[in-house]
Structure formats: structure tokens, C-alpha cells
Amino acid sequence: MTAPGQEPHPPIRGGLRITQGTFSYLPDLSDEQIVAQVQYGIDHGWAVSIEFTDDPHPRNVYWEMWGMPMFDLEDAVAALREVQRCREAFPDHYLRVSLYDPRLTRQTTALQFIVHRPAHEPGFRLDRQEERDRVIRYRLHPYSGERPPGERYGDGRA
Amino acid sequence: MPPLGPGTATDGGRREAAEPRFQDLAAPLDEIPDEAVVEAAGVLEEARIEEVLERLDHELVALGEVKRRLRELAALLLVERLRRRLGLETKPPTLHMCFTGNPGTGKTTVAMRMGELLYRLGYVRKGHLVVASREDLVGQYVGHTAPRTREVLKRAMGGVLFIDEAYNLYRLDNERDYGQEAVELLLQAMENERQNLVVILAGYREKMERFFADVPGLSSRVAHHVEFPDYTLEELMAIAEVMMREHRYRFAVDAETRFREYLHRRMRQPRFANGRSVRNALDRARMRQAVRLYELARRGHRLTKRDLVTIESEDLTLSRVFDTGPEAGG
Numbered sequence: 001m002t003a004p005g006q007e008p009h010p011p012i013r014g015g016l017r018i019t020q021g022t023f024s025y026l027p028d029l030s031d032e033q034i035v036a037q038v039q040y041g042i043d044h045g046w047a048v049s050i051e052f053t054d055d056p057h058p059r060n061v062y063w064e065m066w067g068m069p070m071f072d073l074e075d076a077v078a079a080l081r082e083v084q085r086c087r088e089a090f091p092d093h094y095l096r097v098s099l100y101d102p103r104l105t106r107q108t109t110a111l112q113f114i115v116h117r118p119a120h121e122p123g124f125r126l127d128r129q130e131e132r133d134r135v136i137r138y139r140l141h142p143y144s145g146e147r148p149p150g151e152r153y154g155d156g157r158a
Numbered sequence: 159m160p161p162l163g164p165g166t167a168t169d170g171g172r173r174e175a176a177e178p179r180f181q182d183l184a185a186p187l188d189e190i191p192d193e194a195v196v197e198a199a200g201v202l203e204e205a206r207i208e209e210v211l212e213r214l215d216h217e218l219v220a221l222g223e224v225k226r227r228l229r230e231l232a233a234l235l236l237v238e239r240l241r242r243r244l245g246l247e248t249k250p251p252t253l254h255m256c257f258t259g260n261p262g263t264g265k266t267t268v269a270m271r272m273g274e275l276l277y278r279l280g281y282v283r284k285g286h287l288v289v290a291s292r293e294d295l296v297g298q299y300v301g302h303t304a305p306r307t308r309e310v311l312k313r314a315m316g317g318v319l320f321i322d323e324a325y326n327l328y329r330l331d332n333e334r335d336y337g338q339e340a341v342e343l344l345l346q347a348m349e350n351e352r353q354n355l356v357v358i359l360a361g362y363r364e365k366m367e368r369f370f371a372d373v374p375g376l377s378s379r380v381a382h383h384v385e386f387p388d389y390t391l392e393e394l395m396a397i398a399e400v401m402m403r404e405h406r407y408r409f410a411v412d413a414e415t416r417f418r419e420y421l422h423r424r425m426r427q428p429r430f431a432n433g434r435s436v437r438n439a440l441d442r443a444r445m446r447q448a449v450r451l452y453e454l455a456r457r458g459h460r461l462t463k464r465d466l467v468t469i470e471s472e473d474l475t476l477s478r479v480f481d482t483g484p485e486a487g488g
Contacts, residue, residue, distance in 0.1 A: 067305075074284040075316025077354045082312070 016123030018056050021096055022113045031080055034097065034115055039076035041099035046110050047071040048079045049098045052090050054152045056121065056142050069100065083115055092118045092154030118153030196240045207232050210275050218271075219400060220393040221264055227384050228268075228275065235279040252381040253281060253356045254348055256370075258363035259386025262432030265360045266320060268386075272358065273318040282356060284316035292326040295340040303336040307343045315354050324359035325369035341373060348379045389432050394421050398436050406467060407444065413471040417443075423479045439477070446473040 019025055029037070038048055048070045051063035066086045073079060079097070086095055095116035098109055122143035129137040144152040211229060218225070234251065241248050253276065257265040270287045277285025290310045297303040311319070321327075327337040327344075348357050359366070363385065370377045389397065395418060402408060409417060420439065424430060431438075447469055455461060 070312060072313050073315070074286050074313070075354065077283075077351075078312035078315035081315075 015121045017117070017121055018058075018094070018114075020056075020058060020114065022111055024114055028117070029113070029115060031084075034083065035076045035080050037076075037111065037113065038079045038097060038099070041111055042073055042076055042079075044101070044110070045103070046099040046101050048073055048076075049100060050079070050082055050086055050095065051098060052086060052093045052095045054093045054118070054144065054149055056094060056124075056144060057140060059140075063094075063096065066095075069098075071102075087116050091116075092152075094118065120153070190244055190246070194244060196244050198236075198240055207236065207275070207278055210271070210278055214271055214275075217400070218264060218267065219396045220389055221268070221386065224264070224268055224384055224386060227382070228272070231382070232275060232279065235276075235281060239280060250281065250353055252352060252379065254352075254380045255356070255358045255382040255384060256366060256380050257358060257360040257384050257386055258366050259360075260362070260388055260432060262434035262436075263386035263388060264433060265386055266322070268384075269318055269320040269358045269360070272356070276318070276356060282317055283354070286314075286317035287320055288314040288317060289320045289322065290314075291322045292337065292340075295321075295327065295344075296335075296337050298336075300336075303339045304343065307340045311343070311347050311351075311355070315351065318356045318358060320358045320360065323361045323365075325361055325365045328369060328372055330372065341376075345373075345375055345379065391418070391421055391425065394425075394432070394436050397433050398440060401437060401440055402469075405440075405444075407440075407469055408467055410468050410470045413469050413474060416471040416474045420474055420477055420479055427479065440469075442477070443469050443473045 023029060041048060050066040052066055053060060053063035067082065070079060083097065094114060096112060096114045099111040101108060101110035125141040125143065127139040127141050131137060211232060214228065215225060238248050238251065259265060266289065273285040273287045276282045288310065294310050295307045297306050327341050329335040329337055347355060398417060424435060450473065451461060451465060
């Protein structure tokens with residue numbers, strides 16, 4: 001999927017660019033690329049849905065929905081407009097586009113990719129907890145989680 | 159209202175990737191030699207515009223002026239495409255339109271064909287038709303309108319948005335009416351999404367003229383005004399012929415005369431809706447034929463194919479239109 005001249009993004013010093021969803025190892029998708037992907041989904045009969053969150057933990061599966069899923073689109077530009085409106089409303093959140101395949105025998109997310117990130121992503125800390133019998137439990141602690149939702153990114157916060 | 163799915167307004171084929179956008183090929187007017195030849199025939203064939211226009215000519219009765227305008231538009235859009243091929247920068251033309259005329263004169267049908275034509279010429283990406291009226295666009299309470307209008311606009315992107323009785327959106331008498339918000343969003347979309355959406359407004363002529371006068375900015379956004387005249391009796395008969403053929407029926411000889419008489423009277427009665435009235439009349443005739451055949455079958459008669467496809471004069475005579483005297487006055 002990497003176009004000529006595009007390399008996967010190297011790790012950011014002092015932070016971690018989260019790699020959740022498809023294309024997450026690539027540089028940010030441009031608007032044209034987003035339209036191309038969404039159009040592919042629409043042409044396959046998939047529903048388009050936009051979600052946002054500021055909790056980057058990988059187990060945070062259900063993000064906030066931006067409007068209802070769009071089942072009846074013909075043209076991906078309409079979805080792009082919604083993405084742009086969501087970006088304006090939540091410039092310091094993660095945004096993603098989900099494409100859902102409603103066909104019997106599948107009925108699941110077919111494609112999901114991040115379309116917007118906060119300016120700086122501080123990353124995670126790995127916590128180890130030793131329990132009885134030397135069993136170790138691991139926890140991922142997102143640094144941004146130290147602040148309440150809505151205040152985690154933006155305003156130049158690390 | 160349910161939109162038509164992919165492929166309904168087009169011939170079902172997917173287009174090849176479009177040629178480079180006009181921004182990429184901007185070349186000053188003087189750089190290209192005047193003698194440079196452009197492959198006009200190739201583009202014509204590729205887009206199969208003639209096919210669509212011919213089908214239009216064939217399937218739509220009368221509407222001579224409308225067909226002429228469509229051909230003009232097709233020619234304009236074709237030339238724009240040729241210019242783009244040569245690298246002459248072209249801003250996409252404003253395609254929003256206004257169709258005025260009485261009910262049943264073919265406005266919605268032509269709007270659908272317009273979508274197909276624009277798709278073939280590469281001016282819209284999908285060419286589907288979304289029909290909306292005030293109910294679909296305007297909400298019932300504060301804050302309801304914007305999402306509703308936006309939903310309709312989203313569905314229509316890439317195709318044609320047909321707004322019937324558009325003037326209903328703007329009710330001056332009630333200042334708390336939410337239609338104004340829908341109109342504003344529409345104007346915004348008509349300006350900003352010119353490359354992604356074509357809006358066709360439709361309705362009665364006088365009301366439309368007042369609507370245009372009431373809404374500043376609307377007339378500057380609508381480039382094409384097309385008037386749909388009422389059909390003449392002969393044109394309506396031709397429409398009836400087309401409909402009958404489509405449904406695999408035919409008139410008995412005296413039935414056709416009878417139908418002409420029926421139309422002649424019905425046209426002069428109130429609430430005549432042109433093509434739609436013809437369709438309704440034919441549907442009722444089919445119903446009466448069915449009742450007649452049912453009786454025959456019940457009494458043990460054998461029915462032939464001719465019986466099943468023929469509308470007889472008696473299937474029309476029962477119409478109430480014939481109740482009054484020969485001078486049908488209502």
C-alpha cells in the first residue's frame with residue numbers, strides 16, 4: 001500500500017504514534033486518499049461510520065460515534081465532508097473511519113483506519129505487577145490518561 | 159425517500175478512471191498551437207452521449223424544447239471536455255437547474271435522465287437521482303432541520319438532487335418556520351459542492367418566480383431554466399401508446415377512439431395532471447378489463463392472449479368522465 005516516495009513513519013522521539021487499524025504504519029492519509037478508500041467501501045456496499053476518542057488504549061474498542069452510520073451514500077466525498085466537520089469539532093482527538101460490511105456471513109467491520117490524530121501523542125508506559133507465585137500482570141498506561149477526557153491533548157500538552 | 163442504488167440511473171457499468179483533473183493541465187491559451195487537433199469523435203463515442211440523447215428522444219414524448227436544451231447542454235459539456243483534453247483550463251460550468259411546469263409534464267423523468275447524461279459526460283461521479291421535498295429537508299423543531307438537510311445532501315452527493323415544489327421551503331408568513339435554514343444550507347451546498355452535486359428545483363412557474371425573487375443568491379446559482387409545457391391531446395395519446403406498449407397491452411380499434419374522447423373531456427376538467435392522469439386512466443382501464451375477464455372466466459369462458467392484452471371500449475366507457483353531456487365542463 002505504500003506509494004513510491006512514502007516510507008512508513010519512523011518512531012517519534014518522546015512519544016508514540018499509535019498503530020491501531022489499517023494503514024496505521026503509513027503517514028497520515030490525505031483527503032484524496034481517504035476518499036479513495038471510502039469509495040472502495042461504498043462500491044462494495046459497506047456502510048461508513050466516523051468515530052472519535054481521546055483514550056488511545058488499544059483495548060478501547062468502542063469510540064464515540066460522530067452521527068449515525070451512513071448506509072445510503074453513493075459518493076465518498078460526502079463522508080469526507082463529515083470527517084472534515086468532525087476534525088473541526090474535535091481537533092485534539094483521534095478520528096477514525098469504519099466501514100461495515102452488512103452482508104450475511106460477514107456482518108462485521110471490513111475496514112477501519114485512523115484519519116486524524118492529536119498533534120502530539122505521548123505514548124504508553126508498561127506497568128508490571130508481580131503477584132503470587134511470581135506471576136506478572138502487565139498493564140498499558142497511556143500517559144494522556146492522566147488527565148480527564150477532553151483535556152488530554154491540545155494546548156501544547158505533552 | 160429511498161435513493162436509487164448504484165447503477166439504476168446509469169447503464170450499470172463502472173467508469174474508467176477519469177482523465178487528469180483540469181487543475182493539473184492548466185496551459186496558457188497561447189502555448190498550444192491553434193492547429194492542434196483534438197479527437198472529438200473519440201470522446202463522443204466514449205461517452206456514448208448520442209445513445210443517451212437518442213433514447214431520450216425516443217422514450218420521452220414531445221418536450222421538444224426540453225430536448226433541445228439537453229442537446230445544448232450536452233454540446234457544451236462535450237466541448238468543455240475536449241478543451242480539457244487539450245490542456246485548456248476550464249472551470250466546471252454551473253449545472254444547477256430549474257424546471258417549471260404543471261404536474262405530470264415529465265420534470266422528474268427528465269431530471270433522472272439528466273443525471274445519466276451528466277454521468278456519461280463525466281460531470282457527476284455517480285449520476286443517481288435523489289428526490290426530496292420539504293418534508294425531507296425541514297425539521298419539526300429547533301435543531302432538527304440542519305441534520306435532515308445534511309443527510310439528504312450527503313445521499314445526493316455524486317448525483318442529482320431533485321427538489322420538488324422547492325418554493326415550499328420558504329414560508330414567509332411564519333417567521334418561526336425552519337424552511338429558511340434548509341434554504342440556506344442548500345445555497346451553501348450549491349455554491350461549495352458544485353463539482354459534487356447538481357441541484358434541480360422544480361415546481362409551478364409563478365411560484366418559482368416568486369421564490370427566486372424572495373431568496374437572494376438563488377438566481378445567481380441556477381444557470382439553466384427549463385419550461386415544461388402541458389401536453390397536447392395528440393401528445394398525450396402518444397404517451398398512452400408508449401405506456402400501453404411498455405405494459406404489453408393494446409387498444410381495440412374503437413377503444414382508441416374512445417380513449418381519445420375520454421382524454422379530450424378529462425383535459426378540460428380540474429386537476430388534470432398530464433402524463434400522470436394518462437397513467438392513472440390506463441390503470442383504471444386495466445382494472446375494468448380485469449373485472450370483465452374475471453366474470454368471463456367465472457362463467458366458464460376460455461380466455462385467449464388477445465383477451466388478456468386488449469383494452470376494449472367498454473373498459474373505458476364506464477368512466478365517470480362520460481357521465482355528463484358531450485360538453486364536459488366538469
